[in-house]
Amino acid sequence: MNSLFKALVLGLCLLLSGMVHAQGLRNNVKLQERLTQAKLGEIQRNLAIPQEKMNALAPIYRRYDAEVNAIHFARQDLLQAGRLANLSNEEADKVVAALLENAVKLSTVRKNYYAEFKTVLTPQQVMAMYRSEAQMRRRVQQELRRRMLNKTK
Numbered sequence: 001m002n003s004l005f006k007a008l009v010l011g012l013c014l015l016l017s018g019m020v021h022a023q024g025l026r027n028n029v030k031l032q033e034r035l036t037q038a039k040l041g042e043i044q045r046n047l048a049i050p051q052e053k054m055n056a057l058a059p060i061y062r063r064y065d066a067e068v069n070a071i072h073f074a075r076q077d078l079l080q081a082g083r084l085a086n087l088s089n090e091e092a093d094k095v096v097a098a099l100l101e102n103a104v105k106l107s108t109v110r111k112n113y114y115a116e117f118k119t120v121l122t123p124q125q126v127m128a129m130y131r132s133e134a135q136m137r138r139r140v141q142q143e144l145r146r147r148m149l150n151k152t153k
Helices: 002-023 029-047 051-081 089-117 123-152
Strands: none
Touching: 029 051, 029 123, 051 089, 089 123
16 A cells, blocks of 8 residues: 555656646746645655644745755756857856856755754654655656657657
8 A cells, every 4th residue: 555655646746747847847836836745745654754743844845845946947947048068168167157056055955944844853854854855856857757768769
């Protein structure tokens, strides 16, 4: 049952990620919320967090996720703004500097939210939450790559 539920959540995330790619997540608030809700559900299951703690964690996580998404959108814009092969050295240097700045921003967001997450979760649970997030992100990226490869065939 647990693996079936995980498969359903993964399917939902993949479906939503496909829709994200097609519609543009930043312009679709309802889709953003559904994706965040799916992430929260998977985090709750992976960490076995009781509902009362999830009620306290959810608003913190939603704010965190919105900030992280904004950073990721900015990164995507940088990578799509000009194809890397077509950039001059100066333009490529600016893109690299901006990507490094985004990495610093992402690290700062995580550092700032760590104290808030610790009001609800143990430090071990915060680490597990970050790990769970990374796993979800990898699965979604793999599925998007698979779909892109299937489209080109």
